[in-house]
Amino acid sequence: EAGVAQSPRYKIIEKRQSVAFWCNPISGHATLYWYQQILGQGPKLLIQFQNNGVVDDSQLPKDRFSAERLKGVDSTLKIQPAKLEDSAVYLCASSPSLAGSSYNEQFFGPGTRLTVL
Amino acid sequence: RKEVEQDPGPFNVPEGATVAFNCTYSNSASQSFFWYRQDCRKEPKLLMSVYSSGNEDGRFTAQLNRASQYISLLIRDSKLSDSATYLCAVRQTGANNLFFGTGTRLTVIP
Numbered sequence: 001e002a003g004v005a006q007s008p009r010y011k012i013i014e015k016r017q018s019v020a021f022w023c024n025p026i027s028g029h030a031t032l033y034w035y036q037q038i039l040g041q042g043p044k045l046l047i048q049f050q051n052n053g054v055v056d057d058s059q060l061p062k063d064r065f066s067a068e069r070l071k072g073v074d075s076t077l078k079i080q081p082a083k084l085e086d087s088a089v090y091l092c093a094s095s096p097s098l099a100g101s102s103y104n105e106q107f108f109g110p111g112t113r114l115t116v117l
Numbered sequence: 118r119k120e121v122e123q124d125p126g127p128f129n130v131p132e133g134a135t136v137a138f139n140c141t142y143s144n145s146a147s148q149s150f151f152w153y154r155q156d157c158r159k160e161p162k163l164l165m166s167v168y169s170s171g172n173e174d175g176r177f178t179a180q181l182n183r184a185s186q187y188i189s190l191l192i193r194d195s196k197l198s199d200s201a202t203y204l205c206a207v208r209q210t211g212a213n214n215l216f217f218g219t220g221t222r223l224t225v226i227p
Binding site: 031033040041042043044045048055056091095104105106108109110111113 | 121123125158159160161162163166204206212213214215216217218219220
């Protein structure tokens with residue numbers, strides 16, 4: 001079974017530029033997450049989708065970050081304009097469902113490593 | 118106060134040693150608990166879920182202490198291949214997202 005796909009794997013931009021990341025979750029997974037992992041820290045949730053609806057975006061810096069999952073499958077995360085402190089790995093994860101077992105496993109993609117200069 | 122706290126280490130242990138990590142969580146409504154393993158420049162992968170009664174998977178044992186609000190991971194007979202960062206993660210009741218600790222870095226030395 002194919003895992004979570006993300007692209008690009010690496011991105012270097014200058015501050016104030018824009019950048020977009022793409023994620024394709026595991027087929028059939030209804031829930032999709034975007035996490036930010038800064039060096040030396042654990043992943044921090046930015047936004048969670050259930051199908052094409054937003055479940056939790058309380059930690060998303062909405063003045064510069066946006067995300068969408070229009071057809072309930074692929075998702076894009078955008079940063080506009082980028083700041084130096086946005087340098088991090090952006091991880092996409094998916095899980096089978098929102099309801100049901102409290103031990104639904106989240107499967108992570110390889111991440112996009114963003115460097116803002 | 119952070120939702121989840123871990124000692125970042127590093128823990129440097131010889132092969133064959135037993136090593137234990139603890140992780141504390143602040144929200145008593147937390148429902149589900151996990152240990153993830155993250156290799157350098159890789160994504161986190163689920164190592165094991167942590168059940169109320171404790172659980173074991175080979176050389177790995179996970180325990181939950183709800184009264185003191187911590188979970189632990191014990192690794193017996195450490196292998197070189199166990200070298201990684203171990204992240205604890207907590208899910209609160211009614212939610213599906215995870216709160217992660219900073220991770221504990223383990224290096225197993227020959």
